[in-house]
Amino acid sequence: MRDKQPVSRGVIQAALPRTVVILGLVSLLNDAASEMITPLLPVFLTAVLGAGPAVVGLVEGLAEATASVLKLVSGRLADRGVSAKGLVVGGYGVSNACRPLIGLATGWGAVLLLRFLDRVGKGLRTAPRDAFIASAVGADQRGRAFGFHRSMDHAGAVVGPLLAFALLAAQADLKQVFLASAVPGALVLLLLVLGLPARHVEVTAGPPRFRWSELHGRLRGLIIAAGLLALASVPEVFVVLWATQAGMQVKWVPLVWAAASLAKMAIAMPAGMLSDRVGRVPLLLGGWTARVIVLLMLALTEPGVIGIWVLFMAYSATLAITEPAERSLIGDHADARERGTAYGLYHLMAGLLVLPGAVLFGLLWERYGSATAFLVAAMVTAVAAAWMLGISRLPERPRR
Numbered sequence: 001m002r003d004k005q006p007v008s009r010g011v012i013q014a015a016l017p018r019t020v021v022i023l024g025l026v027s028l029l030n031d032a033a034s035e036m037i038t039p040l041l042p043v044f045l046t047a048v049l050g051a052g053p054a055v056v057g058l059v060e061g062l063a064e065a066t067a068s069v070l071k072l073v074s075g076r077l078a079d080r081g082v083s084a085k086g087l088v089v090g091g092y093g094v095s096n097a098c099r100p101l102i103g104l105a106t107g108w109g110a111v112l113l114l115r116f117l118d119r120v121g122k123g124l125r126t127a128p129r130d131a132f133i134a135s136a137v138g139a140d141q142r143g144r145a146f147g148f149h150r151s152m153d154h155a156g157a158v159v160g161p162l163l164a165f166a167l168l169a170a171q172a173d174l175k176q177v178f179l180a181s182a183v184p185g186a187l188v189l190l191l192l193v194l195g196l197p198a199r200h201v202e203v204t205a206g207p208p209r210f211r212w213s214e215l216h217g218r219l220r221g222l223i224i225a226a227g228l229l230a231l232a233s234v235p236e237v238f239v240v241l242w243a244t245q246a247g248m249q250v251k252w253v254p255l256v257w258a259a260a261s262l263a264k265m266a267i268a269m270p271a272g273m274l275s276d277r278v279g280r281v282p283l284l285l286g287g288w289t290a291r292v293i294v295l296l297m298l299a300l301t302e303p304g305v306i307g308i309w310v311l312f313m314a315y316s317a318t319l320a321i322t323e324p325a326e327r328s329l330i331g332d333h334a335d336a337r338e339r340g341t342a343y344g345l346y347h348l349m350a351g352l353l354v355l356p357g358a359v360l361f362g363l364l365w366e367r368y369g370s371a372t373a374f375l376v377a378a379m380v381t382a383v384a385a386a387w388m389l390g391i392s393r394l395p396e397r398p399r400r
Helices: 009-013 018-034 038-048 053-079 084-104 108-136 139-169 174-180 182-195 217-231 236-245 250-278 280-300 305-333 336-368 370-393
Strands: none
Touching: 018 084, 018 108, 018 139, 018 182, 038 053, 038 108, 038 139, 038 174, 038 236, 038 250, 053 084, 053 108, 053 236, 053 336, 084 108, 084 174, 084 182, 108 139, 108 305, 108 336, 139 174, 139 182, 139 250, 139 305, 174 182, 217 280, 217 305, 217 336, 217 370, 236 250, 236 305, 236 336, 236 370, 250 280, 250 305, 280 305, 280 370, 305 336, 336 370
């Protein structure tokens, strides 16, 4: 199977399937609810609850690691015949029931618990949802489908901070903003229950046949590189802390977050479509290289107000470049009957390493300053990009 997927103009203009559109709208609403909270969470933890950067890293890292372990479990369950729609609906339900309650937290331990439960929901839904999308289209449209989904997800990340900013401007406090996120969360569940079709899969008899050695060689390389990137992970909440320490007022945080998400939204779908035309690996290498450059600039520059906005948006944009290509490559090389498991393994590798990576980043920040933390992240990201470059030059192993 070739990495490069040529696409005709007619295919690009074809309508996306209903499943892809529904899941895109769901992600828009869910991210609107989530991003009313996420950009303000580090401020809530540090300024309201008195926690430090290491606690911010612990909260985010543990939450993401938990989600990633469950992504493998839920992906395997979907492949074994458990209702994929049930897993998706249940996952979104758990998240949107727990997330607004952060507004009632009186200590960082309660925030940690609620973020943990929020990410449990994410773990239940993500791999089955990605398998839904990958199965709904052919390989020549897969980058476009994932690009559309990620673009809608980022559109929600534009809407959410704008809603938060409007509430803050109306004199609401942080806790009231968090509680208000329950409204778009309720719309998520309504759309899923009424609009998402069931996904029927072939139930595999006997013990699981999934083996690491049976994955396509480039896919194994991508999964390993994803783990290295997770170890170098700089959650965007840390970029929020960097921006506020560089002089940005807290009231502007939702707006710069929305602007960064707008950049992601604009980039994700074109990047996915481009990966259909020129190949997945070139997009990954380009995006990761750009990420290294931005991390170095975050470490070595002292920007003014405009520079803070530009660097924040640039870092977010480098994340959006690679998302569709990464997820499309999984669908390209994974067997259809084990696609949910493959997505789960991909997310698992990233999630298991995001916890030590986020905590290490926070500790480096506390002990040596933000510049050192960003420099270390840039170096590890460069190693992951070099790994993928080596993988791209290896001869492809035929699929069994």
